[in-house]
Amino acid sequence: MPTLEVSGLTKYFGGLAAVNELDFHVRHGEMVGLIGPNGAGKTTVFNLMTGFLRPTKGKVVFKGKDVTSQKPHFIAETGIVRTFQATTLFSDFNVLKNIIAACYLKSKVRFWEATFHTSNSRKKEEHVLSRALEIMHFVGLDAVKDHPARRLPHGYKRILGIAVSMAADPQLLLLDEPLSGMNVEEADKAVALIRRIWERGTTILLIEHNMRAAMNLCQRIIVLEMGRKIAEGTPEEVRANEEVIQAYLGTGKHAT
Amino acid sequence: MNKRKLIKPLSYSVLIVALLLVPLLITQPYVLHILIMMAVNIGLASSLRFIATSGQFSLGHAGMVSIGAYTSALLVMKLGLSFWLAFPLSGLTAMCIAFLVGYPFVRLKGIYFTMVTLFFTEVIKLTAEQWRSLTGGVAGIIAIPRPNAIIIPGLLNANFASKADFYYLALMMVVFTLLILYAIESSRIGMTFLSIQQSEPLAESVGVNSSGFRVLAFSIGCFFAGLDGAFYCHYLSAIAPASFGFLLSINVFIYTVVGGMRRFSGPIMGAIILTLIPELARGVKEYEPFVFAGILLLVIFFLRGGVVSLPEKLSKIIKRRVAYA
Amino acid sequence: MIAQNLLNGLMSGWIYILVALGLTLVLSIVGIVQLAHGEIYMIGAYIVYYFCVSAGLNFFPSLLISILCVGLLGVVIERFFLRPFRDDVEGAIITTIALILILQTAMVAIAGESYKDIPSPIQGVLTVLGARLSWERLLTILVSIALVSLLLIFINKTKIGQAMVAVSEDREAAALQGINVNRVSSVAMFLGCALAAAAGGLTGAIFDVTPFIGGFALMKGIEVIILGGLGSISGAIIGGLILGLVDGLVTPLLSVQMAGIISLVVIILILLFRPQGLLGHE
Numbered sequence: 001m002p003t004l005e006v007s008g009l010t011k012y013f014g015g016l017a018a019v020n021e022l023d024f025h026v027r028h029g030e031m032v033g034l035i036g037p038n039g040a041g042k043t044t045v046f047n048l049m050t051g052f053l054r055p056t057k058g059k060v061v062f063k064g065k066d067v068t069s070q071k072p073h074f075i076a077e078t079g080i081v082r083t084f085q086a087t088t089l090f091s092d093f094n095v096l097k098n099i100i101a102a103c104y105l106k107s108k109v110r111f112w113e114a115t116f117h118t119s120n121s122r123k124k125e126e127h128v129l130s131r132a133l134e135i136m137h138f139v140g141l142d143a144v145k146d147h148p149a150r151r152l153p154h155g156y157k158r159i160l161g162i163a164v165s166m167a168a169d170p171q172l173l174l175l176d177e178p179l180s181g182m183n184v185e186e187a188d189k190a191v192a193l194i195r196r197i198w199e200r201g202t203t204i205l206l207i208e209h210n211m212r213a214a215m216n217l218c219q220r221i222i223v224l225e226m227g228r229k230i231a232e233g234t235p236e237e238v239r240a241n242e243e244v245i246q247a248y249l250g251t252g253k254h255a256t
Numbered sequence: 257m258n259k260r261k262l263i264k265p266l267s268y269s270v271l272i273v274a275l276l277l278v279p280l281l282i283t284q285p286y287v288l289h290i291l292i293m294m295a296v297n298i299g300l301a302s303s304l305r306f307i308a309t310s311g312q313f314s315l316g317h318a319g320m321v322s323i324g325a326y327t328s329a330l331l332v333m334k335l336g337l338s339f340w341l342a343f344p345l346s347g348l349t350a351m352c353i354a355f356l357v358g359y360p361f362v363r364l365k366g367i368y369f370t371m372v373t374l375f376f377t378e379v380i381k382l383t384a385e386q387w388r389s390l391t392g393g394v395a396g397i398i399a400i401p402r403p404n405a406i407i408i409p410g411l412l413n414a415n416f417a418s419k420a421d422f423y424y425l426a427l428m429m430v431v432f433t434l435l436i437l438y439a440i441e442s443s444r445i446g447m448t449f450l451s452i453q454q455s456e457p458l459a460e461s462v463g464v465n466s467s468g469f470r471v472l473a474f475s476i477g478c479f480f481a482g483l484d485g486a487f488y489c490h491y492l493s494a495i496a497p498a499s500f501g502f503l504l505s506i507n508v509f510i511y512t513v514v515g516g517m518r519r520f521s522g523p524i525m526g527a528i529i530l531t532l533i534p535e536l537a538r539g540v541k542e543y544e545p546f547v548f549a550g551i552l553l554l555v556i557f558f559l560r561g562g563v564v565s566l567p568e569k570l571s572k573i574i575k576r577r578v579a580y581a
Numbered sequence: 582m583i584a585q586n587l588l589n590g591l592m593s594g595w596i597y598i599l600v601a602l603g604l605t606l607v608l609s610i611v612g613i614v615q616l617a618h619g620e621i622y623m624i625g626a627y628i629v630y631y632f633c634v635s636a637g638l639n640f641f642p643s644l645l646i647s648i649l650c651v652g653l654l655g656v657v658i659e660r661f662f663l664r665p666f667r668d669d670v671e672g673a674i675i676t677t678i679a680l681i682l683i684l685q686t687a688m689v690a691i692a693g694e695s696y697k698d699i700p701s702p703i704q705g706v707l708t709v710l711g712a713r714l715s716w717e718r719l720l721t722i723l724v725s726i727a728l729v730s731l732l733l734i735f736i737n738k739t740k741i742g743q744a745m746v747a748v749s750e751d752r753e754a755a756a757l758q759g760i761n762v763n764r765v766s767s768v769a770m771f772l773g774c775a776l777a778a779a780a781g782g783l784t785g786a787i788f789d790v791t792p793f794i795g796g797f798a799l800m801k802g803i804e805v806i807i808l809g810g811l812g813s814i815s816g817a818i819i820g821g822l823i824l825g826l827v828d829g830l831v832t833p834l835l836s837v838q839m840a841g842i843i844s845l846v847v848i849i850l851i852l853l854f855r856p857q858g859l860l861g862h863e
Contacts, residue, residue, distance in 0.1 A: 050461065051460075052457065052460075071460070071465070072457070072460035072461060073460050073463050073464055073465045073466070076460070076461055076462055076463040077463050081461060081462065082461055083461075084457065084458065084461070088455050088457060088458045089454075089455065089458065090450075090451050090454040090455055090458065091454055091455075092450070092454055093450075093451075093454070097447075100447070101447050101448070101450075101451045101459075102451075102458075102462040103462075104444075104448060104451075104459075104462055104463050104464050105462065105463040107444050109444065111445065114440075114443040114444045114445050115436070115439045115440050115443055115445065116439065117439070117442075117443060121443070121444065125444065164458065164462065165461070165462070167462060168461070168462040168463055313671070313674075360853045361853075363853065364852060364853070364856070366670060367614060367670055367674075368852060368856065370674075371803065371807070371852070372849055372852050372853075375845050375848060375849050375852075376849070378800065378841070378845055379842055379845045379846065379849070382838045382841045382842045382845070383838075383842060385838045386836060386838040386839060386842065502796075506678060509674075509678075510675075510678070513671075513675055542686070542689065542690060543686065543690075545682040545683070545685070545686040546682070546683065546686055548679075548682055549679040549680075549682035549683045549686075550679075552675050552676070552678060552679040552682075553676065553679050555675070556666075556672050556675045556676055556679070557665075560672075
């Protein structure tokens with residue numbers, strides 16, 4: 001049974017369907033790419049899947065549980081964690097504190113234990129600290145450990161965003177254009193990082209505009225246009241698909 | 257290394273001892289009154305800032321103070337409870353009401369949340385004016401009894417006939433308030449509040465129930481506001497709806513902003529300074545609001561971080577001058 | 582009796598509309614919740630009072646002078662106290678609170694706290710179907726309707742009016758189109774304060790004038806905007822009339838507090854369940 005099953009997912013804004021009767025699935029351990037021209041509805045799909053938007057219709061089933069229209073924090077707790085297209089970070093915290101703060105799910109103690117800093121809560125925080133250091137090291141941000149997130153160069157900010165999502169220990173990681181705004185060198189490092197995350201056993205659904213990276217990383221690609229799925233298959237199949245080429249190049253133009 | 261670690265607790269201990277000795281050295285009731293009001297204002301400003309650490313500006317404190325005050329007065333006068341029972345119950349009442357209205361209120365973001373808390377204050381005030389049978393209407397409640405005397409034979413005889421007894425009560429109340437607020441703020445809970453303030457969507461995406469935490473911050477802050485209200489009513493012995501209008505909410509907001517929202521010590525400084533200024537400006541009482549306004553404008557144009565950020569700002573300016581020298 | 586209460590309600594409603602329209606102009610074009618808007622209303626009332634009583638002018642010339650003076654005052658305030666905090670909610674709150682303190686205290690120092698009375702422009706009653714309707718209140722309604730109509734004509738038929746609409750929808754896009762956003766802000770502030778001053782002057786002819794009448798006006802203005810929907814002129818008109826009628830009918834029936842409580846509870850419910858108001862977008 002697939003880990004993630006999306007069926008009939010639909011979202012209307014006024015009279016316009018941003019996402020229209022979308023069906024797809026993701027199997028455990030896969031890295032699936034979600035691509036499509038601008039405005040195809042990819043980020044909307046993420047928002048719908050993770051409770052940031054309410055679907056007009058449709059179902060999202062994760063590990064056999066129906067998570068449609070649940071609150072974002074609940075969905076995160078069941079194991080789906082998403083990143084954001086804009087550089088969304090805890091801007092006043094430094095890099096390490098961002099990750100520590102994001103380890104929230106791992107640090108839950110009772111209110112009184114936290115307030116009175118009992119030994120139980122202190123022990124948990126020690127675990128959280130070592131986990132955060134480990135994640136920070138894994139993504140390669142040790143050098144900027146104390147820098148306020150606000151002051152990081154753009155590429156580092158995107159990496160921190162990924163580290164933050166890892167802190168929540170996702171089983172399904174939704175990456176929303178992680179490579180946006182990166183130069184070639186940064187993008188290559190990020191691709192290597194994403195592959196390492198995947199190799200550790202995390203199932204990944206990846207939105208990316210960077211075609212090379214998407215084709216390189218993903219075993220399977222889903223193509224959206226105007227809220228509908230227009231193609232699905234291996235990178236080679238999708239690359240050769242006429243409809244996909246049309247969608248990206250617009251009408252009346254053929255690339256040689 | 258060991259010496260450094262001792263400085264902080266040592267200086268706090270000295271401070272506490274000094275504060276405890278004050279009524280023995282200063283006996284003018286008027287000065288004690290100022291110190292008592294300062295303590296109350298510190299509690300109000302700190303609890304308001306506490307709510308703000310989760311990213312919400314509340315102008316509802318006046319309403320919560322009012323609830324605490326009326327609850328305590330009614331529990332003591334109509335139900336015959338001891339002040340020592342009514343006092344915590346008033347805080348809890350304010351907290352429960354904050355919890356109840358909190359859930360719908362926190363669905364609003366930004367200035368809308370602030371507005372709805374302002375409306376809440378106004379509704380409480382109008383209700384107090386309207387419900388004459390319960391609250392005495394516009395005239396309010398008078399002859400509220402002093403806190404029940406604490407008598408430990410040979411050791412303590414606090415009958416609250418003098419300001420000194422109220423001073424100690426206020427001191428204990430504000431120390432309790434600050435200890436709890438600081439403990440929560442420096443814990444994982446405080447960190448979670450701050451994460452919500454900086455980016456609610458990001459916090460949600462890593463599993464934080466942001467609405468729940470915002471209600472928690474709001475309820476705890478309002479608990480201490482209610483407590484202050486209960487203290488007010490037994491200290492002043494008379495309350496009326498007019499004392500709890502949105503002017504009070506705005507004053508508390510001003511203490512917090514002027515002192516500095518970013519640091520725990522900010523509202524403490526703000527409350528101390530702005531409680532003192534009306535006293536120093538006794539001669540020109542009519543122009544006191546001008547002074548307040550002037551301070552607000554100074555802060556907003558030149559010192560956004562508030563008074564507590566002054567040392568930092570000065571050192572930055574000095575460093576810049578030195579660099580270019 | 583009912584007729585008089587209805588008339589009072591309609592009159593209150595139109596005054597609320599004037600205040601709310603001024604507030605919403607400043608909010609959507611200058612970009613600030615002008616908490617000192619009530620004090621502007623109060624100053625408008627006082628200027629009418631002084632020109633009527635000290636300079637011996639008639640009501641309407643005084644009202645006109647007040648509108649112009651207060652409008653100009655508003656332009657100065659916008660330039661120095663509001664513009665720097667356009668996108669800064671916290672800063673805007675603080676600076677407008679400072680303005681409330683300054684304006685109110687200045688007026689107390691200048692005029693004292695005692696009630697002032699603006700001589701009424703018209704006396705007598707109109708008897709219609711057995712109901713005795715005060716000319717004063719009818720006139721207030723007519724003048725308010727005239728002012729709102731003038732505003733609508735200005736917005737729809739002049740270049741600056743259209744520029745104001747553009748800025749209220751998207752300030753950056755308007756700037757890219759070559760609109761001088763600062764100048765449009767000044768005009769909007771002028772108009773907004775002018776409306777508030779007119780409301781203050783008209784109300785002052787019927788009710789007492791003190792330095793503290795601003796708070797109530799501000800409250801009502803905010804309530805109308807939330808009820809009617811941010812940025813919606815027709816919403817402000819409908820919202821104002823509803824709230825005015827509630828006040829006019831409930832106050833004599835129950836009490837002024839009950840009228841206030843009912844209005845506020847309705848507003849709170851609207852904020853929670855239909856935050857865009859009755860006619861707002863989104």
